[in-house]
Amino acid sequence: MSGLNAAQQEAVDTLSGPLLVLAGAGTGKTRVITFRIAKLIKHGVPRHKILGVTFTNKAANEMKERLTGLIGGSIGTKNKYKKKAEQSENEPTISTFHSLCVRILRRRIEKLGYPLKFAIYNRGDQESLARQILREIRVPDKALKPNQLLFHISNWKCKSLNAKQAMMQSESDAQHLAAVGFERYQKQLKLRGAVDFDDLLLLTEQLFREHPDVRQEEADRFDHLLVDEYQDTNTSQYRIVKALAGEHRNLCVVGDDDQSIYAWRGAEVEHILAFAKDWPDAKVVRLEENYRSTEAIIKYANTLIRFNSTRHDKVLVAARPGGELPIINQWEDETQEAEEVVRSISNRLNLHGREPRDFAILFRTNEQPRPFETALREAKLPYILVGGMSFFDRKEVKDVLAYLRLLDEPDEVSILRIINTPPRGIGKKSIENLLDRTVREKVPMWDMVCGYAERPKVTARVKQGLDQLAAAVNEVRSVAGNHSLVDQARMLIDKIDYKSEIDRIYSEPDDRESRWSVVEQVVNALADYEQSRKKPTMTNFLDRLLLGDQDANSDKEKQLKKNAIALMTMHAAKGLEFPEVYIVGLEEGILPHQRSLEDDEAGVPEERRLCYVGVTRAEERLTMSMSLTRKKWGKARETIPSRFLYELTDQADNPNYAKCSKR
DNA sequence: GACTCGAGTCCCGCC
DNA sequence: GACTCGAGTC
Secondary structure, eight states, X not given: OOSOOHHHHHHHHOOSSOEEEEEOTTSSHHHHHHHHHHHHHHTTOOGGGEEEEESSHHHHXXXXXXXXXXXXXXXXXXXXXXXXXXXXXGSOEEEEHHHHHHHHHHHHGGGGTOOTTOEEEOHHHHHHHHHHHHHHTTOOTTTOOHHHHHHHHHHHHHTTOOHHHHHHHOOSHHHHHXXXXXXXXXXXXXHTTXXXXXXXXXXXXXXXXXXXXXXXXXXXXXXXXXXXXXXXOBHHHHHHHHHXXXXXXXXXEEEOGGGOOOGGGTBOTHHHHHHHHHSTTOEEEEXXXXXXXXXXXXXXXXXXXXXXXXXXXXXXXXXXXXXXXOEEEEESSHHHHHHHHHHHHHHHHHHSOOOGGGEEEEESSTTTHHHHHHHHHHTTOOEEEOOOTHHHHSHHHHHHHHHHHHHHOOOHHHHHHHTTSSOOSOOHHHHHHHHHHHHHHOOOHHHHHHTSSOOOSOOHHHHHHHHHHHHHHHHHHHTGGXXXXXXXXXXXXXXXXXXXXXXXXXXXXXXXHHHHHHHHHHHHHXXXXXXXXSSOOHHHXXXXXXXXXXXXXXXXXXXXXXXXXXXXEHHHHTTOOEEEEEEOOOBTBTTTBHHHHHHOTTHHHHHHHHHHHHHTTEEEEEEEEEESEEEETTEEEEOOBXXXXXXXXXOTTSHHHHHHHTO
């Protein structure tokens, strides 16, 4: 193993016992983790006994790639004729916290009274549940809206509070109402055999707490645990880590307090500072030399982050002297901004021998990438849009996934979503009656749809509609054993005639085609998934899709992934690096985000750290831009340059700076 | 019950 | 600008 400096080497060589690596951006944190894994394997630790935890799937995939390069050919027995599915069973596990928890819960969650095939509710599912609850407890529309309820619930869950504790802490009327809703929300989830994203962590924690045998079993699976981006762990994640590593104590965590950007979901920097207290024999290694970026870029980053008053004073030292001065551009509007960025990339591609994969366009919010997508498509450049729930927000995706869930394990939200899609003559009143009975008598809704359980009084038309739906789903289910998952999905989509539904709703041929292609994307993803696994299951497919796992993504994206310009938020970019980075939309209200300004003293420093993360993604070339006007909700509005632009360039004395930072 | 139309709302970030 | 919801009509 070569190319490591003394501190990195020390971290890599510490093969056992607790280890804390405190490191700035670009100092080779991930490198330490991957090299350490490689070394563990070389020293005879079985691959499957190693668990690496990252925060995003993108980071997990990056790590897997690096790891394959490092250990793929030389260590262990890798047989290229073996199927990919079999091979992957003897690899180190690299996963996000959420995927890890899903795996654990799928094995033992029945101990907490949930079915093993529980559904995972995403944002849309949560919203419809929240809406229903507010209706049930008769909350007037203005007192508490569904997403306000969800906002409170998520906040409480991130702090590991239950409904009772939330109730005690509530001060305002709205909070009180939300706490009532919270209790009901949890009950409803359990009744439906569903969990939300926050539950994945909380229930795992609870499972470990209440069932020591399960904790033991899960802890025994691994002998070594490595956690990247440790500064972003919340209380639950912290406890899960402790529960898993308590015995073997081979725990390596890596983090940087300047890159803590997840306070809003309960991350606490204190964990990283308390590490040495919790693990008294922990070894601490510091990395301060930045290998990623040129001196010119590091200078900007250092200047910026110094504006945060409460932080560990450290200065990144650039190992790459000189470099091109970062560029700051100002454009007329967001369309021009996008066009100019794409023009610049296109020039660099032609003249400087760059590949598309060398570029990243980073933004603050998910509404920003649209003009960039348009411009990139026009320029015929390959790009990949990372993250953004937009794919799942599409009606067709929601519908198809709801149907797939019916094939697996019917849950209420899915049933309600498609009970009258395509229209089967089942109207609001009939649905209400069904719901009423489920809530009051706890009759599973699917049983009523199928007629296994007595249905509430229904008209002949409604009866026919329910029978139709039940027949379509059950016919496919009854032959499931003889057919692949893809065939099942195709059969069902065929039986319900979803294509005609699309043609019925949309008259434009273009619309029809693009809507239908979304359906095909889901089916293709299922086909890909099925081919790459030894034991594919629908549950697992839906999990992976929801959790954003790479191989659940569509085939098109897969091609692009090989060599494409990356479009992503700065949050998603954490832990990654690119030779050339464009940070766009540097305007007050976007970065820092409006919400952080309203909020309090904590808001802006976190936005500043986010900007710092963005800047330090760049290896050689950094371009920042803003536009003078930006459309919001259809109207163009004038913008104010981000305070961070002044800070980066050390212009705190500029009168304009005072203006924007004092707003 | 299905469909059309206009009013009102809209989300930061991630898994 | 895009999407959802509710009122009103067939």
